[in-house]
Amino acid sequence: MSREEQAVAEGGRRAPEPPIHGPEGFEGMRRAGRLTAEALDLLVEAAQPGVTTEHLDKLAFEFGMDHGAYPASLFYRGYRKSICTSINHVVCHGIPNDKPLREGDIVNLDCCLILDGWHGDSSRMAYIGEVPRKAQRLCEITYEALMRGIRAVRPGGSTNDIGRAIQSYAESERCSVVRDFCGHGLGRVYHDAPTILHYVEPSYDVPLKAGQFFTIEPMINLGRPAVKVLSDGWTAVTRDRSLSAQFEHTVAVTEDGYEIFTLSPKGLDQPKPHGTEAD
Template identity: 90%
Template structure:
């Protein structure tokens, strides 16, 4: 969603992230699992000819059927339940009635509120068979996410995430978007700490058990620069290169990290139909 822009340089001291106990972890597990189940449903429904408006309606109905509410709906005026960011759209793409086309890649981003707790996650979906360069970008972005998550542990700090993501993405000749970032959440949609996906010496928050936040790198095949379109939400790559994003909600534990938004069906990465052919 409308994340705080990543403008860490010259900022004042960052606010102290909230610390949550066992009740918070249980609440986030339930919200995270439901969010992951919603994404499983959306991934399966993403096909050529399907509109993103239909996917948005599917997400809304799923939330209502499970006693949850889409956090993005009417948040700061955003009109939909999910974000659907296609090809060169970096984030915050607004669902509409235009059909998806064979070869598109689309980021499906949803945050569900369940019993007051927020589960926030996104995945890339392939629309039919996609070009190898698009598939490779999605694979790199997912690996960058998981390397960033693996860097979370007590005694470390937020720059550990940025270092893991930036070093890997750039080694694969991709770029990390600087304009948007991850964020703390729990009973609040956006909270401290801000999670940058690159190293920023002037901003570095220590990890402590009980912190909850998202890790959600946006990786471009081209340059990192983005621009926001006239609707005030849709961010696109300035050079129109492909962009991809994956997101998990995590919690810092006494020994490491817990991912709250793991897919019950193991559908974290998209599958290219061509892979099933002889």
């Protein structure tokens, strides 16, 4: 979600305060989150050299339909695909097309499925064949940044705890955190309160309470954090053409910490390289 969408997400249906969900919400989100994770398992395994992102988009749509779910991004604000596929220096919102994936690419696969009215939202990086070590390292740093952000979630904490954990780690590894996009609350609404920044912002700090649901989805660049959106109105790329990576989970604040709804049943949350080559 872009910063511009924070106050107007879902056509004004965004809640003024982060909704608090009960047992029904947790059960609904577990089902939606698991189904989204299963879809990403399928996509990560299918992402190979020569495969088009259009093919991956079709797989995601058919998987959702076969399981009674609908892709949240399809026709959302005019977007015409079921997933986003962001390759190499594309930060987010890459649009699937007929161009084949190439050996050495890294690609973010972002999928949100609606099941029985509940949204499961997640993304992962996939390695396309053998990838350079610098690209692998970026993906490893980004995944660790995500997990550090998740481990900072607890009732009585705040959203800046999440941003601090992500920013301090990424910058210690000489990477940068994208500021233009953020995580978001969700449940029965696709984009809801609270906004989850992946860096510290003293002027914005929301208390975390048990029953809140939201995504954490840091975008980490090898170069500078600045991005630009291309003329299609969706595709965001790094201004310096440096590599970018993103991982995303849907999480809940629980009475004693957090719960991740979108863990991979196959353990494919982290990309599994087929090999490495020199930079």
